[in-house]
Amino acid sequence: MTVLNRRDLLRLAAGAGAASFLAACAGPGDSSSDTGATSGSGSGLSGPKEGDISFAHWRAEDKEVFEQIIGEFAKATPKITVRQDISPSNDYQSTALQKLRGGSIGDAFTAFRGAQFLAIAEAGVSTDLTGQALLQKYETSLITAGATGGKQYGVPYQLVFNTPLANTDLISKAGLNEAPKDWQGFLALADKLKSQGVAPIAWPGGDAANAGQLLNVLVVNNAPTDDALGKIETGEHKVTDDWFLTVLKQYAELRPYFQTGFTGTGSDAALALFAQGKAALLATGSFQVSGVRKLGATFPIDLLAPITTTADKARYEGVHNATFILGVNAKSSKQGAALAWLERLSDPAVAGVYANGTAQHVTVKGVEYTNPDLKALAPWLTRKTALAPRFQFTDLDIRGAVENATVQVAGGKSPEQAAEEAQKVIDQKKK
Structure with missing residues (x-):
């Protein structure tokens, strides 16, 4: 039963256990968890962790939060510079693969779940991340949309509700x-x-x-x-x-x-x-x-x-839906730096900055949600959703x-x- 009155919503938002409840939850209607992938190296990753890289995505509304994360990343990793290349979602859906193939845009990139992710993977543009240690940071049940053919080619970052x-x-x-x-x-x-x-x-x-x-x-x-x-x-x-x-x-x-x-x-x-x-x-x-x-x-x-x-x-x-699939471009000459950027985004503290700054739940384990809207929507993480x-x-x-x-x-x-x-x-x- 979905309770919709203001008083109950405010009570949910103020609940002392909301953040810890959200952090422990594995996903919609599923309380199971998994230890994740084992550490190691995916095939195809190469290059030093340095250089200027392009991060291609379609979420213009997330630009400011990503700039904050990029700024902190630059302080910790001064040899890597991250530039956001943002396209409207319609354009990204139709043109991303062509742009990524060139290798000059999207050293690290995102993909929509389904047709686009599969097309990019099948074109040989997605680097195999199977065995990478960063996969241990995610709820295994929520990143299956980033796998095909038994290999993990990307990591869904957002847990969203395609519900009005x-x-x-x-x-x-x-x-x-x-x-x-x-x-x-x-x-x-x-x-x-x-x-x-x-x-x-x-x-x-x-x-x-x-x-x-x-x-x-x-x-x-x-x-x-x-x-x-x-x-x-x-x-x-x-x-x-x-x-x-x-x-x-x-x-x-x-x-x-x-x-x-x-x-x-x-x-x-x-x-x-x-x-x-x-x-x-x-x-x-x-x-x-x-x-x-x-x-x-x-x-x-x-x-x-x-x-x-x-x-x-x-x-x-x-x-x-589990989407906004993070990947490393197999055509890039800066895969090491791109992987370092994905590792940064996979850190629970950094994922928390992204989640609370954008009002997006994420698939990373151990994230503390402080955003009032994320807390208010907390019950949906355990409701029966398709x-x-x-x-x-x-x-x-x-x-x-x-x-x-x-x-x-x-x-x-x-x-x-x-x-x-x-x-x-x-x-x-x-x-």
């Missing part, structure tokens, strides 16, 4: 102190919010990188199996299947509850709408909490996922066709027509 953010002041004003337990309850909440003159849901339908985050929570309880979304790519499932048509029909039901012009709304505009208190939910995830705060929002924030089934059939309360299914796709064109169908339906197209058109694209792509 909720302004709990507006939710409480609507007369609700608990998250709705079923689909009808969610629609009833949306009606109450709309009657109060706010947009129930701010959705960046015009931003391909973030529009699909909503798909995660609409799929997990509708799908026949946890890997059903990925099986659309293999042909074992189709978007014309009944379960996925149910997902599309629910997008149609949400039309009245998105903000005006949602199919053309970018991520920054949706973020601003939520931060200004003009929308009750932001249909992206916890990775945007820091952005909300930077815009001056002071209201309490929780997570609230629409439960798309009846309460008795719901398997998950939300969605999580690993974000949209990243099961390894072909971005197929993922794009599926996600575009959801935007088309939200914009007014019939679920059946959108599904048929998307399936044609998928079938053509598979030939």
Whole structure:
């Protein structure tokens, strides 16, 4: 049960045991831990720990915190200079591999979980980190997304929740102190919010990188199996299947509850709408909490996922992801320095600076969380959440066709027509 009133949230944030509880927690719905990899050297790493290196990533909102960490790193390791090369997430998704292949950008780099990570690894751009001592610093259960073919090519750094953010002041004003337990309850909440003159849901339908985050929570309880979304790519499932048509029909039901012009709304505009208190939910995830705060929002924030089934059939309360996968570029001539930078980020104290400065949970063990929002979201670390299914796709064109169908339906197209058109694209792509 997700408690959403302000008093309970403040009590959570003030709890004396919150930081130690978070530090000990292995991950969403999982209390298990592991000793990690054994120390040693991964294949391919070479070069002295010195030089000017490029750190390529897409999180512009993290720039200041990384600069702080870089400054301290420079004092401890004066022979290494780190430069951030930051691209917008859409650009990074589409151009990072090409840039990394050249070796001049991204001596150390990040990758999105799923298609991008696999493409970079398969292209021989990711250095094998198997056996590196830094892996011992991470919760083993949370870094599997950085492995393929039995080798660890990267380390997921962030533990995020791809679950809508909720302004709990507006939710409480609507007369609700608990998250709705079923689909009808969610629609009833949306009606109450709309009657109060706010947009129930701010959705960046015009931003391909973030529009699909909503798909995660609409799929997990509708799908026949946890890997059903990925099986659309293999042909074992189709978007014309009944379960996925149910997902599309629910997008149609949400039309009245998105903000005006949602199919053309970018991520920054949706973020601003939520931060200004003009929308009750932001249909992206916890990775945007820091952005909300930077815009001056002071209201309490929780997570609230629409439960798309009846309460008795719901398997998950939300969605999580382990992403922002750190890697060393195999094409770089400064791999030793790049590895030293990753080792620095893997230190629990440094990971704590990153986590608390960006309002991002991390996969590093032993981190003390002091950020009030991280403490408030602490219960989600042990709730039943599914690993974000949209990243099961390894072909971005197929993922794009599926996600575009959801935007088309939200914009007014019939679920059946959108599904048929998307399936044609998928079938053509598979030939």
